[in-house]
Amino acid sequence: MRNIALLVFLSFSINAFGQKRAALEKPNVIIILTDDQGYADVGFNGSTEIPTPGIDRIATNGVVFTSGYVSYAVCGPSRAGLLTGRYQDKFGFSKNPLLAPKDPLMGLPLSEETMATVLKKAGYTTGAIGKWHLGAHPSLRPNKRGFDEFYGFLSGGHNYFPEELTIAKIEDSKTQYDGYRTKLLRNEQRVEETEYLTDAFSREAVHFIGRNHENPFFLYLAYNAPHAPMQATEKYLSRFPNIKDSKRRTYAAMVSAVDDGVGALLNKLEELQIAENTLVFFLSDNGGPTSANASDNTPLRGFKGDFFEGGVRVPFALQWKGIIPAGQTYDHPVISLDIFSTAVAISEVSPKNQLDGVNLVPFLTGENKGIPHQELYWRNYAANRFAIRTADSKQILETDKIFLFDIQKDISEKVNLAANQTNRVRELTKLIENWKMSLMDPVFMGLLEDKEYSKLHPDRYNKQ
Ligand code: CA
Numbered sequence: 001m002r003n004i005a006l007l008v009f010l011s012f013s014i015n016a017f018g019q020k021r022a023a024l025e026k027p028n029v030i031i032i033l034t035d036d037q038g039y040a041d042v043g044f045n046g047s048t049e050i051p052t053p054g055i056d057r058i059a060t061n062g063v064v065f066t067s068g069y070v071s072y073a074v075c076g077p078s079r080a081g082l083l084t085g086r087y088q089d090k091f092g093f094s095k096n097p098l099l100a101p102k103d104p105l106m107g108l109p110l111s112e113e114t115m116a117t118v119l120k121k122a123g124y125t126t127g128a129i130g131k132w133h134l135g136a137h138p139s140l141r142p143n144k145r146g147f148d149e150f151y152g153f154l155s156g157g158h159n160y161f162p163e164e165l166t167i168a169k170i171e172d173s174k175t176q177y178d179g180y181r182t183k184l185l186r187n188e189q190r191v192e193e194t195e196y197l198t199d200a201f202s203r204e205a206v207h208f209i210g211r212n213h214e215n216p217f218f219l220y221l222a223y224n225a226p227h228a229p230m231q232a233t234e235k236y237l238s239r240f241p242n243i244k245d246s247k248r249r250t251y252a253a254m255v256s257a258v259d260d261g262v263g264a265l266l267n268k269l270e271e272l273q274i275a276e277n278t279l280v281f282f283l284s285d286n287g288g289p290t291s292a293n294a295s296d297n298t299p300l301r302g303f304k305g306d307f308f309e310g311g312v313r314v315p316f317a318l319q320w321k322g323i324i325p326a327g328q329t330y331d332h333p334v335i336s337l338d339i340f341s342t343a344v345a346i347s348e349v350s351p352k353n354q355l356d357g358v359n360l361v362p363f364l365t366g367e368n369k370g371i372p373h374q375e376l377y378w379r380n381y382a383a384n385r386f387a388i389r390t391a392d393s394k395q396i397l398e399t400d401k402i403f404l405f406d407i408q409k410d411i412s413e414k415v416n417l418a419a420n421q422t423n424r425v426r427e428l429t430k431l432i433e434n435w436k437m438s439l440m441d442p443v444f445m446g447l448l449e450d451k452e453y454s455k456l457h458p459d460r461y462n463k464q
Contacts, residue, residue, distance in 0.1 A: 026122060026216040027320070028278040029115075029343045030265070033082070033220070034258055034315075035075060035131060035157075035227035036304060038288030038295030041255055042315040047296075049243065050252045054263025058282050061275075061319035063328040063364055068316025069335045069376055069389070070286055073305050075156055075227075076133050076447075078285045078336065083114045083134070083145075083220070085340025085355040087377065089439040094381040095446025098453050099136060099155050099179040100460055101170050106444050107135015108145065113352050115340045116146030119218045122349035127208045128152065130201045130222035136170050136179070143187055147220070151186050151204045155179025156447070158224050160197040160231040160254075174461050176450050180229070196233045198225045198254065202261025206268045213272045216347070222285075223261070226254035228292050233257075248294035276322040279346070281339050284314040301413040307378050307387035307396050308413055324364045332371045333389055334360060377435045381442055386432045395428040404428070 039045060043052040044059035045066075071081030071088060080093035088094065091109050100106040108114070116126040127149040128142040133156045135141065142150035154170055158180050167173060167182045169190055183190045184200070193200050205221045232253035239256055243249040262282070269275040288295025289304035302308025316334070318324065337357035344351055345359035362368035371391055378387040386397045394407040395418075404418040404425055418425050445453045454460050 026124070026347045028213075028217050028219075028274065029119065029124075029347075030219045030221065030278060030280045031082070031339060032262060032265070032280065032282045033079075033130075033222045034255075034282075034284045035222070035224045036286065036289055036293055036295060037226055037255065037284035037315060038290065038297045039300050039310065039313055039315055040296040040298040041226075041251075041288065042317075044317055045315055050240075050255050052255065052259040052262075054259040054261070054266065055282055055315075055317070057263070057266050058280055058319045059317040061321055061326050062280075062324050063318050063330050065316040065318070065334050066329060066331050067333040068283060068314055069312050069333060070283070070314055071312075071335060071337055072378065073286050073307060073311030073380075075131075075285050079133055079222070080108055080112075082285070082336045082339065083116070084108070084112045084353070085115065085337050085344075085351065085357050086112070086353060087337070087356050087379075087439070089379045089381065090356075092440040092443030094379070094442040095444070095448070096156060097133065097135065097444060098447060098450060099170070099173055099176050100453070100457070101136040101138075101154075101173070102460065103444075103457070104137045104139050106137060107140035109443060110139070111353075114146045115343055116142075116218060116220070118146070118340075118344055118349055118351045119216075119347055120146055120148070122347040123216060124347065125149075125212045125215055125217045126220075127212070127217065128220045128222065129204045129208065130220075131156070131158065131224040131227075132222070141188070149187065149208065151184065151191075152201070152222070153179070153182060153184055153224075155182065157227050157229075158182075158197060159229055160225070162193045162195060162197070162200075165193065171462055176447070196257065198223060198257040198261060202258075202264055205261065205265050209265065209268050209272070209274075213274050218343070221265070223258050225258050226251050226293055226295065228289075230254070230293060245294060251294040275319075279318065279320045279342070281316075281318050283316040283336060287311045287314060299412050307380065307385060309394070309407075309411065312378060312387075318360070318364070320361070324361065325366075328364065330364065332363070332373075332391070333376055334372055335376050338372065375431055375435075377432065379436070379439060382446070382448065386436070388428050388432050388435075390428070393424065393428060395425065395432075397429060397432060402429075 043056040072078040076096040080088040128147040136154040230250040236253035297310035300310040302310035341357035376389040396403040402418040
């Protein structure tokens with residue numbers, strides 16, 4: 001009886017509200033990405049030194065992934081994986097791209113569809129705010145890669161104080177790091193920002209939601225905090241009088257600024273009464289580079305750049321109020337690539353390319369009691385280093401070194417079992433060899449080849 005009543009109600013709803021109702025049934029998707037944040041540096045992973053009440057609301061409203069991974073241990077390739085839902089080495093995005101605004105091959109290859117392109121096909125309005133880092137050539141910029149709206153910068157990092165943004169446009173850069181001082185872009189228009197960068201991105205995110213909430217939207221909010229340079233305003237620094245180390249104090253302040261922004265974004269969803277129709281993902285693009293920004297990856301070994309857990313296991317949480325039960329901790333491994341697969345599953349649209357992630361929703365509602373991934377993989381092309389994570393093992397394979405860890409019991413990767421468990425090493429190595437067959441060589445030169453690239457491309461920068 002109840003089911004019949006529900007059916008009658010549903011068909012009435014669809015008829016009565018027509019197109020708009022149908023559109024509203026597609027949930028909004030928000031990805032909040034931080035940059036170089038340590039595993040330990042969120043309240044939901046136990047931080048007390050840096051309170052993050054805003055970010056923690058996502059965990060309280062939904063789920064904390066204790067084994068949430070990204071597909072690479074530095075910024076660019078990790079973002080390429082996230083926004084395509086595919087292992088980035090499958091399309092040659094193996095390195096951090098160089099700043100090369102004249103090079104149409106320096107960035108995300110046009111063979112790839114971004115999540116924005118795919119969600120647009122499902123009727124979504126799409127916005128990217130913050131750091132791009134997937135190509136500065138006009139053909140590779142956010143507006144050409146599926147985003148209706150863009151507010152941010154194109155390079156791999158950026159200064160935070162608006163008075164330091166003195167380079168009018170990226171084509172005027174003369175060195176790799178000049179990209180850090182360019183003025184921000186609103187779509188293709190240069191703007192004069194007046195706020196601390198993190199506050200500006202939070203403001204833009206809240207405005208984007210306010211403008212677009214009547215139709216399904218996808219918002220990619222990619223803060224560059226707490227990536228270097230270490231810069232924070234007194235408003236945030238004053239919250240941490242007890243942190244003596246000045247770099248750690250600035251880092252805490254930068255995280256705290258992000259946290260205010262996340263809180264404001266969640267408030268906006270509540271105010272508009274769309275929280276129950278919106279998935280909000282929170283994660284960092286890679287592990288903390290502890291010496292560069294004073295981040296903390298405890299209890300994980302290693303840091304940004306590594307395939308030890310400290311490089312690729314990140315703070316990761318998701319809320320979808322009313323659908324995903326609140327207050328969960330989910331321990332099976334998941335990866336940033338799953339975000340794309342989840343988004344296309346719930347928006348019922350088909351991507352052009354084969355995805356490597358899975359729809360997480362059935363695993364979080366309890367409908368699927370299995371594990372999302374049998375294996376997760378990583379490759380560092382330049383170092384000839386590979387890694388694999390299974391339910392219980394983690395192996396890192398280098399030219400002349402092998403590490404094998406019982407990762408369930410040894411989260412800190414202290415005891416290398418490779419010498420004693422040669423059969424297991426052989427099995428995992430075989431899986432890696434098999435996965436390698438699906439990968440391409442890099443399609444562009446990376447950050448570590450800055451000088452070599454400039455030599456090969458003497459016209460890389462415009463002349464004065
Ligand atoms: Ca990063």
